[in-house]
Amino acid sequence: MLALGVQQAQAFESFVVEDIQVTGLQRVELGTFFTYLPLRVGEQLDDVRAPQVIRALYRVGAFESVELKRIGNKLVIEVLERPTIATISFDGNKQIKTEALLEGLKPMGFDKGEVLNPAMLTQIVQELEQQYFAHGKYSVSIKHKVVRLSRNRVDVRFTIKEGDAAVIGQINFVGNEVFSDEELTNQMELTTGSWLSFFTDDNQYAKEKLSGDLEKIRSYYLDRGYLKFQITSTQVSISPDREQVYLTINISEGKPFTLRDITIVGDLKVEEESLRSMIPVVSGDTYSAAAFTFAETNMAKLLGYYGYAFAKVVSSPELDEEKQLVDVRILVDPGKRTYVRNISFEGNETTNDHVLRREMRMMESGPLSSDVVDRSKTLLERLTFIEEAKVETPKVEGTDDQVDVEVKIKERNAGSFTAGLGYSDLYKLQLNAGVSHDNFQGSGNRIAFNINTSKAQQLYSFSYTDPYFTTDGVSAGGQVYYQETDPRELNLLGDKTSKLGFRFTTGVPISEVSRLTFGVGWQDSSFAVNSGLNVLQLNEFFDRIGHDFSQDSTFDYTYTTLDVGWLRNTLNRGIFADRGTYQSASVSFSVPGSDFQFFKLNYELKHYIPITEGWSVLMRAELGYGDGYGDGQENQRLPYFEHFYAGGQGTLRGFERNTIGPRSIRRISQSGITPPGDGGVTPPIFLPPEYDQLVVESRSSVGGNTRVLGGLELIFPTPFAEDNRSIRTSLFVDVGNLWDSEFDRTRYSNLIEFDKIPDYSDPWAFRASAGLAVQWLSPMGPLGFHFSRSIKSEPGDEEENFGFTIGQTF
Incomplete structure (x- = not known):
């Protein structure tokens, strides 16, 4: 033309x-x-x-x-x-997403709205093939078609047959003498394959993976002092059938260098010794690039702690090749001290600014410290209504010592309302209604009102908590409640209990991560027992306090409790943490003059150890002990209704709720002769043998005054929801035991079938279980599911393979 x-x-x-x-x-x-x-x-x-x-x-x-x-x-x-490109479509691409293919073509001027040069289509196909070659798809076939449209426009359509990815047939190293092929191959992500390759694809060649592996090999040598190490060349060859790739990596190792001298120069701003303490190697050690990278990072963090947010620390090795020695010179450039101009928040559609600002550990016009930036981010993410917080510190244009602190917030649904029928494995059919909000009207305060009616329990409660009752972070909260419970539906002992009470708590911070807590509560309770229950431990307890159920089938008691506690929290998030430690210790005791005088000690530990992105290990421990105090006979032991219990979600999964530990011991007459006592209600503990009395262990638990629980969990990304912070999956092992340290088995030695009574004071009769747990912060509220199996049990334990709960499970 x-x-x-x-x-x-x-x-x-x-x-x-x-x-x-x-x-x-x-x-x-x-x-x-x-x-x-x-x-x-x-x-x-x-x-x-x-x-x-x-x-x-x-x-x-x-x-x-x-x-x-x-x-x-x-x-x-x-x-x-020439026509313009109206649309570009791909059919058959699975390995590489359409967006990635288009992005790779933009530098060639091939995009929607651009003019189509037909002569370029061959080059476009070649570029697409190169993208697939980089992913090991050497047998890819790509065809194109241009469809004319009105107004001088065209559709460009590509049909792709990806084929199978080429697998790595062999990896060869040439020039390595110090480290074997196996040692170097172990540093690489690419492998020749194993039985797991079907899932991991680690034997499929990809250019990006190879580049990353070459850097790992380089780092492996540099971390061991081989400063003259080089990768001289890399050959990638393909088999004739394009199904296998052979890698040949040529290297030059050199010799290891030993550290001779380390000098730190520059405007240090802090004591040189403080900076030297960040260096994990000394003169005489073999040089390690990783050690100096670690030192550079931590020196910069130390300077950032003192307000030099943009400090630069660079180490440079100077080689003495003749003696195989290296001197390292570390240059410190702190820059100017940095100050905060403005603090702004974005994304908090519900939460008031002041609620977020009070968690920030820097002030406008004050110095900026990298430590307080990280600390502020952690404190924000500990709020249960904040899912994620990102803190950026861009420099103020035209200045070299000012930054703006910009916080991007992703809120979590903090409120929930429920009404209607429900069903759970523990409470069966239930009617419930409630409203709760962890961020009431954006104030950061928590308010909750709950009504729960089920076969086992009726609960009515109202609570309110202000975490910043004072500007210094002193918290205050209160709760009013009324509860009726049928213990038999919970595998417990008794006919009916009712509780009416209130509780006031406050917390006083003593450091950034620790606080003391104080509480006072009052409770009026009623305990009812079927006249034919005839349980040895229960009869013994009420004999000791002088209550005769033949005269009154209910027992009323009132007491006031005081609580003192200590809490230390370094977790990185309020919900679904994956690093840090949570510890709490408390003592609760009834005040003198209450119907019962007792105390209870509790300790809880949660320690998260991060492994890699999305993976972490949780170690848990919980200790509890209670006893009575005072001179009266009724105060010599912890009251029965204040006992600890174990089994089920939250304590020992794999066992039914409240079925671990001491069980009730009943007296049953085979001959039909009524034992001595009024109506058979409270006969003496020891009976003569002529009454042919049998001792049996029932299903009902009586609890104990000592509890030890522990566990280990491997937390891993939830399949198909890896980036979702509202769901968590884990493999767990639960271990624990519950016992009564005051239980004296010999006191029943004259009863028939005495050998059937276990020793409920044995602390070594522990239980263990293992399984899979799933926790989901659903729109209805927190849901917990577990599939478990006991791996260590005791005779009479009730096992449970599946359970679920609605409530706080984190």
Whole structure:
């Protein structure tokens, strides 16, 4: 077409152009066209210049054809514009997403809205093939089709047959003498494959993986002092059938270097010894690049702690190749001390700014410290209504010592309302209604009102907590409640209990991560027992306090309790933490003058150890002990209704709720003779053998005064929800035991079948279970599920393979 245009241009004689007319323009503006045209009105056009004009217009790339015509002294230029790309589609691409393919083509000018150059399509296909080659897909086949549309537009469609990825047949190292092929291959992500490769794809070649592996090998040598190490070349060869890849890595190891001297220079701002303490190696050690990278990072953090947020620390080795020694010079450039200009929040649609600002550990116009930036982020994410907080510190334009602190918040649903019927494995059919909010009206305060009616329990409660009752972080909260319980539905002892009470708590911070807690509570309770229950431990307890159920089937008691506790929390998040430690210790005791005088000690530990992204280990421990105090006979032991219990979610999964530890011991007469006592209600503990009394262990638990629980969990990313912070899965092992340290088995030695009574004071009769747990912060509230199996049990334990709960399970 260019030749045709030139021949036509040569067909007219030379003339002076008095006017120029352009036809065929659609997208190109006329004014823009004239900027491309190397000819102006009044200039001479001849058979030499005409081809030059045509070539210049073709070079623009926007025209498919150009033709020059003469009408008198007027030049007529007829053009046909190249079509624009309306859409680009791919069919058959699975390995590489469409977005990634398009992104790789943009540098070539191939994108929606761009002009299509048909000659470029071959190069476009080659570029697509290169993208697949980088992923090991060497047998890929790509075809293209151009579909014409109206208004000079086209659709470009690619059909891709990816084929199978080439697997690595062999990895060879050439030049390695110090470390074996196996040692070097173990540093690589790419392998020749194993039975796990079906899931991990670690035997499929990818250019990016190889680049990363070469850096790992380089670091492996540099961390062991081989400063002259080099990867001289890398060859990637493909088998004729394009199904296997062979890697050959040529290296030059050199010799290891020993540290001779380490000097720190620059404007240090802090004591040199403090900086030197960040260096994990000394003179005489083998050089390690990782050690100095570690030192650079921690020196910069130390300077950042003192307000030099943009400090630069660079180490440079100076080699003495003759002696195989290295001197390391560490240059410290702290820069200027940095100050905060503004603190702003984005994304907090519900939460008031002041609720977030009070968690920030820096102030506007104050110095910026990297430590307080990290600390502020952690404190924000500990709020249960904040899912994620990102803190950025961009420099203020025009200054070199000021930054703005910009906090991007992702809120979590903090409120929930429930009403209707429900069902659980513990409480069976239940009617419940409640409303709770951890961020009431954006204030950060928690309010909750709950009604729960089930076969086992009726609960009505109202609570309110203000975590910042004072500006210094002193918290205050209170709860009012009424509860009726049928213990038999919970595998406990008794007929009916009711509790009416209130509780007030406050917390006083003593450090950034620790606080003391104080509480006072009052409770009025009623305990009812079936007259035919006839349980040895229960009879003994009420005999000791002088209550005769033959006269009164209920027992009422009131007491006031005081609590003192200590809490230390370094967890990185309030919900689904994955690093840090939570510890709490408390003592609760009834005040003198209460119907019962007792105390209870509790300790709880949760320690998270991060392994890698999404993976962590949780170690748990919980200790509890209670006893009575005072001179009266009724105060010599912990009251029965204040006992600890174990089994089920929250204590020992794999066992039914409240079924671990001491069980009730009943007396049953085979002969039908009623034992001595009024109505058989409270017969003496020891009976003569003529009553043919049997001692049996029932299903009902009586609890104990000592509890030890522990556990280990491996937390891993939830399949298909790896980036979702509202769901967590883990493999767990639970271990623990519950016992009564005051239980004296010999006191029942004269009863028939005494050998059936276990020793409930044995602390070594522990239980253990293992399983899978799933926790989900659903729109309805926290849900917990576990699939478990006991791996160590005691005779009579009730096992449970599946359980679920609704409530706080984190």
